[in-house]
Amino acid sequence: MATFNKKRGLFLGVCASFIIFAAGCGNNEETTESESSAAEESTEVVTTASISNNPADVVAGLSQNGTWIYAITDDVTVEEEIVVAGTFHDGGEDSGDVYRKLALYAQDDDRNVTDEFTLTAPKMTVESPNFRIQNGTFVGDVEVKAEGFELAESTIEGNVTFETQELMDSAKMDEGTVTGEVTVAE
Secondary structure, three states: OOOHHHHHHHHHHHHHHHHHHHHHHHHOOOOOOOHHHHHHHHOOOOOOOOOOHHHHHHHHHHHOOOOOEOOOOOEEEOOOEEEEEEOHHHHHHOOOOHHHHHHHHEEEOOOEEEEEEEEEEEEEEEOOOOEEOOOOEEEEEEEEEEOOOOOEEEEOOOEEOOOHHHHHHHOOEEEEOOOOOOOEOO
8 A cells, every 4th residue: 555655646746747847838928718729729749748557548648649758657558559659859849859758667856766667568569760668667569660769777578570670770779678589570
């Protein structure tokens, strides 16, 4: 019970931090409700981080219309294939480097990893360039169809198959572990 309360408190703290951060990044100009609604409707990609343990949210958050960073705060099992698609930028800003991240961990205010989580799915297909899995474990096979795939202090319990040798050569996996085979599709 204490672990659940700790994780729940950590999750609520992270959510509150994102809300405070988002509020602080807003401008001080007043907008009408219709201007605000029009701006929301014209936005094609959400630029803030998303945090959820709901399997449907995980699939949507990593999709073409998802976010540049997605985090879970507990172990999650997704019954369907996860497709990581779209080109995103670090910090959600177009001026940032092309980058996308799946965070399978919790951290404290000093960015020290305090817990790691497991995301389970039958398969993950990576179509987003420079996609990084940070800490934690993904259980399932991974098919990589984009350059710059990276494992950062994370584990894949399954096979990793790269579509081409060039994609495999562009990957950075020396900081992670793959329990299955790492191959190039034939």
